[in-house]
Amino acid sequence: MSTNWNLLHEKVSHHLQAIYVDVVIKTPVGELATILLQKMRITKDEDIIVSAAHNNYWDEGDIVMITYGDSITNEQERPLFTLLRFLHTYCKNSINNVHILPFFPYSSDDGFSVIDYSSVNEALGSWDEISRIANEYGLMVDLVVNHCSARSKWFDNFIKGEGPGSDFFFTADPGDDLSQVTRPRVSPLLRETQTAEGTKYVWCTFSHDQVDFDFSNPDVLVAFVDIIRLYIDKGTKIFRLDAVAFLWKVVGTSCINLPQTHEVIRLIRTLVEHVDPSIILITETNIPNRENLTYFGNANEAHAIYNFSLPPLLVNTLVTGDCRYLKSWMMSMPPAQNGTTYFNFIASHDGIGLRPAEGLLSDEEISTLVHTMQSFGGKISWRASAHGQQKPYEINITLFDALQGTANGPDKWQVDRFICAHAIMLGMEGMPGIYIHSLLGTSNDYEKVANTGQNRSINRRRWDYGELETLLDSPHSQHHKVLTRMSQLIRIRKAQPAFHPNATQFTLQLGNKLFGYWRQSLDRKQSIFCINNISDEEQAVLLSDINLIGTDVWINLITREEITDVGGFIQLKPYQTLWISNQDIE
Structure with missing residues (x-):
């Protein structure tokens, strides 16, 4: 038997003891550790990979493009094939990693309400297309770990009270003290659900179609380790742990950033790095900056954390013409130690989050930013505060339109201001993530907002490939100008050792x-x-x-x-x- 395997088994057992310290579980910790290692196909008979915690598995050449599987479509082919064709044609010398937002069957939230984690949405393509992309680009995949669709087989079994999933979901009593719970939405937290065992109240952090898992049940953890191994087999090199800060719940607490959540991430890190040390975990934690930084752990949790404070601070800087807040924040940010890095982005499929600006911008400054973005056609998504008040949670707008002017109104500097924003991000410490609509200079999609009724749709345009091709090949279009200048900046950045994420x-x-x-x-x-x-x-x-x-x-x-x-x-x-x-x- 491998000594390394014994040490790894002991380490996994230690993680499990910390996770379930306050929970009585049916399976002994040692047996559960064996099950997890088996799920990851880490066997006693093979040499165990020993990973160095402080190795950098990235360099200045790493750029991630963020996209939906169907951000660009062509009637004659599957969207994932069209995506690969776009990458070959327009991004061959600039992009080397691709984050394909959830490409699984789903029921809402543009993919983040997953019905089946093990299959590809047929409207997009198949695992064959995913593997083709993974063979040519570093593939980044979402692990939607906090919740799944209320239309999933697991939740059907929860309602029936039998089969896999019947005990996967977190419930509470309406009489419980839930006053401290941190909410990113204004919808009711509990969903009344009729089951074979009577009425239950299911925890829903985000929406009533997104039902939260109960990780105090080890079977949920085992199921997700199974999913992680599947995604690795399909070529995944970067995992984005979606909404992971909400993973562990304890009634009577804030139910965010709890110690067990951090320990689950440490466990996942231990497992994946012993399969392939170069696999990267990125935590998506849209929370105040100080809390976000904790997800590095001691180089034993996330390899990278989303730099969520950057988008609101940078947009605020460029529309006010004053960089004092951005500068103060940058000076306060600790250098990421080797083996960790920041994941920098200034636009995403969501919007410009405002919680990460709390404590960095005053309420008055946030209010001014919100009003400026509204004057540029932006929408505002709200959350409920601890006192039941509605507070702005997110600005929904394309970055291109967010930078169309200053607080004084639109002006002629839109493209230059937009490129300046990306030049700032591309030069900064960390790995850059660029939303496809930023590469394309896409404007607000009001028609999609009207069709879906969702504010976030404003920045989720679906381009027809033929129409886009014409615009990108036209020297006078904003799309050609943006892609040309963005590509130039990226190519320059990729050649500079001083732009290494940890320089x-x-x-x-x-x-x-x-x-x-x-x-x-x-x-x-x-x-x-x-x-x-x-x-x-x-x-x-x-x-x-x-x-x-x-x-x-x-x-x-x-x-x-x-x-x-x-x-x-x-x-x-x-x-x-x-x-x-x-x-x-x-």
């Missing part, structure tokens, strides 16, 4: 109209000064303020212009970016 980052003090930071490669050979004019007026940067070393040759990587006077100044146009480097790497 050193230092915030520059250049006033409130210029947002800047310095990056240095891990081998300390390359430095890049990233300076961005975040205002609608020209700004001068004094090169003496950033202390360029006079013996080095400095070049602006974006324009290819050499900096000849390191003691002079450069005039920046509105929303212009400089990437000043001492190494000319193309």
Whole structure:
């Protein structure tokens, strides 16, 4: 028997003891650990992979494109095939990882109410198409771990009181003290459900079609480990743990970020890294910044966490022309230790979350941002506060339209402002995630909002491939301009060692109209000064303020212009970016 297997079994048992410390479970912890290892096909007879916690399984070349399986369609082919064709045609030299949002059969929430975790939605394609994409790109897949569809077989069995799933769901009593529960929605928390065993009240964090699992039942954990192994077999390299902060519930608490939730993530980390050390876990925790940071653990939980505070702070910066809050936040962010990194994004299939701006922007500033976005055609989604008040939870708008102007109204700088936002993100410490509609410069889809009645639909347009192709090939269209400039920035970024996700980052003090930071490669050979004019007026940067070393040759990587006077100044146009480097790497 492998000694490594025994040590791994002991480690898994330790995780399980911590998870179920307050729960009486039928299966002994040691036996449960054996079951989980069997589900992951980690056997006693094989050499056990020993993973190093502080290895970086990513570099400056990693860019993730976020998309639905049917964001682009063609009547003649399955959407997943069309997606692959789009990637080949327009993204071959820029994108190397693809996050396909839930591609399983579902009943609501555009895929996040999963009916069957083990199959591909036939309207999109099959596992064959998924495998083709996984063979050419790093595949990122959602593990929708907090809840499933009320139309799933598991929930049918819960209602019947028999079969797999009959005891998978969390219930509470309407008389319980639920006043502390953190809610991302304003819908009632409990769903009254008639079952074979009488009336039960099922916990629904998000909607009554999304019924929450009860992870205090180990069978739920076993089922999800089975699912994880299936996704690995299908080529998954990155797991996005959806809404994972809500996973463990204890009545009388906030039911968010509980210790057992963190321990479940540590367990999943232990299991997947002993199958393939290069598999990455990313936690999707749309919560205040301080709480979000805890999901790194001690390099033993998430490999990456969503940098949720970045979208509201960056949009606020660009519409106010004032970077003080973005700068303060960046200075407060701890460097991610090796083996962990930030997952940076500024647009997603959801919207611009406002909870991660709490404590970073005042209520008044958030209110101003909300009103500005509404004036640009944005919608607002609400949540219930602890005192029953409705508070803005999320701004629903395409990023392209969110940056169409400033707090004073729309202006002529929309494309430049939009590119500036991405230049800031692409240069920052962390791995960039770019929503497909940001690559395409997509505007608000009001027709889809009207058809679905859902605010989030505004940023979930479904493009016809032929129409999109015409626009992308037209030099005068916003879509061509955006894709061309975005692709250029991405290609430059991918070649720079100083843009490694874990390279050193230092915030520059250049006033409130210029947002800047310095990056240095891990081998300390390359430095890049990233300076961005975040205002609608020209700004001068004094090169003496950033202390360029006079013996080095400095070049602006974006324009290819050499900096000849390191003691002079450069005039920046509105929303212009400089990437000043001492190494000319193309």
